[in-house]
Amino acid sequence: MDCVLAPDNILHDTLLFRVIYEWVGQLLPCGLSYAVAGIAIMLLLVNGVLLGAGGFSWLERRLIGRFQNRVGPNRWGPFGALQPMADLFKLLFKEDLVPRGADRIVFTIVPVAMMAPVVLMMAVVPFAKDTALANLNVGVLYVLAVTSITSIAIFMAGWASDNRYALFGASRGVAVLISYEVPVVMSLLGVVLVAGSMALDDIVSAQTVPFLLVQPMAFFVFLAGTSAELNRTPFDLAEAESEIIAGYHIEYSGVKFALIQATEFGAVLTSSAVMVTLFLSGWSGPFSDYLGWAWFLLKIGVLAFIFSWVRATFPRLRIDQLLAFAWKFLLPLSIINLFATALEVYFLRNDAGMLTTNDLWLMAGINFGVAFACLLTFGTLIQDKVRPAKSLTAASLSSPEVG
Template sequence: MMLLVNGVLLGAGLFSWVERRLIGRFHNRIGPNRWGPFGSLQPLADLVKLLFKEDLTPRGADRIVFAIVPVAMLAPVVLTMAVVPFAKDTALANLNVGVLYILAVTSITSIAIFMAGWSSDNRYAMWGASRGVAILISYEVPVVMSLLGVVLVAGSMSLDDVVSAQTVPFLLVQPLAFFVFFAGTSAELNRTPFDLAEAESEIIAGYHIEYSGVKFALIQAAEFGAVLTSSAVMVSLFLSGWSGPASNYLGWAWFLMKIGVLAFIFSWVRATFPRLRIDQLLAFAWKFLLPLSIINLFATALEVYFLRDGSGALDTTDLWIMAGVNFGVAFGCLLIFGTLIKEKVRPAGPVTGSTLSPVEAD
């Protein structure tokens, strides 16, 4: 377990440097380049700086809850990685309810965010926590619905069984589920464009505004580590996990490479899209992602019912048939829903006295 904790912390530090360099390039900047080759020692320099910062606790804060929050933020990241198979038979705990376990463990994050906002005795922190909890509750529903489709196709909730069932990557078999899961996970991670819980221009730093020193370092490690953990879960559920050529020997290499691709996409989205408004963000969950996940679940259930043989298994041909059908369903759904929820913008027109309020007219 200590090896897992150290691996998560090391991966979080490495990813923080890679993402800052990538976003610098996306923004036509250089990024960190002072400490070490290409700035590779910048995470270490930041850690040393935070270790020597004074660890302050607000006067009106609940000290016990305030101190628990950083550990509560980091715990789901480590506990989730415990059931993820990096290679064949390498999961620390091979649970037959691995998918359910991941959903349960990651729900701790919403509790930790609310604890941070409530215990800080700060209005900005409380507003950020309220936003974070609203986002997590809203996006948890479509995320769960999207995973039900994966479980139906695999016939098991064990991550090892899900990986073994992917003779065709579930990214192709379940494109709608992947889209919903990726968008929902981005929201739960407070990543741009869903980062309203930490909107600097509105509520400064959000729920962790009062944290400093080691506590702030742990929260940052949890946020960056959560991106890698979510990428690892998506690799296992949708990208065949450690499977690949010579996977008996190079399974871990394939797994890490796929994690790197997804982490790059997370950084790409962060550097590209603007932040959504709270009404747009919640509407996206309830009016777009949730209907898509329900449609995907019903389509998958019908396909599994008609294609599964007497032994209850789906062969490679069945998976390719499902992939073709589901891509057609996904294209039709995205086209229809994209048209329906498109925000109507009132065309500009001349400003007359009848369009002005009495105050504006004066």
């Protein structure tokens, strides 16, 4: 039986899906092969995210070790490559404790609820030419919507633990998340304006000049905002290991904790994938027809390296510094970027509504200047004022006035 996908089917453009569908359709009836193809791609995504999470945890530990002048884990397997498996086995064999007053159903659902947005986000990212699982017309908005589900999962984790310190940690985590959602959304609006479409495939095609250069401030705001949303250092107050309250996952042990950690690392990879698609021109590069996926993975590797590099270098911010950074620094930057981009697009757009490559270079130049100016202005505005210490003299010590 030859099963052909109708052209108005939303999955028609996904080459991988069509290939699997037609291949399986020679053996099975068409409806069943549709389901089989869907499940195959879903398994690919889920396994990709989980394996990537494990691999990234190994890579990050080795990288942070080298950044700190030491060797990372190197005992299990060549160069310690089986270390994630060792971690997984350790966590599998640990006792799975549920606190007595905890809400059992919600407590058990939380790791799944945290993993779901990560896997869902990978559904719209194009790995290579014509290979996104769902080339949604509203891809960018879909990514933002899925990210906002994470806040509910964190709340569930904090509340279901029946532990007021977990609740404090969860409240802080959610406060950070919703504070950083606003600048992230506004920075992405600039990208959508320049590309003229919210579909991720169209954005990749529109990047004849990578948007990293055309929208430097948007990239910086998105990078910082995503770091905060993923609870990465320097923004990881909600779940850092050295905090007394280890955050919302304090009561989780065993496989549930393993899944939460896998979520954290997988989310870094997924957000890097989204960033690569939006700012670093996705799968394009030389020979991208055949090697698009290789360029994609390489660029994700570069971004993962940057995430680890930042983690190894910077100290942690306090919660008031975190929120001040979001509302007083990133939000004005993203609004100014949106304003400047809107003006540039309005004046440079030709009759068909398109921007040529030269226009993009011009915008890049203007935006770099704007970014520099804003960094100077807002950087000085947001600095903590340090009062110089008064020198202690006998006169000042003996006078009755206080400090």
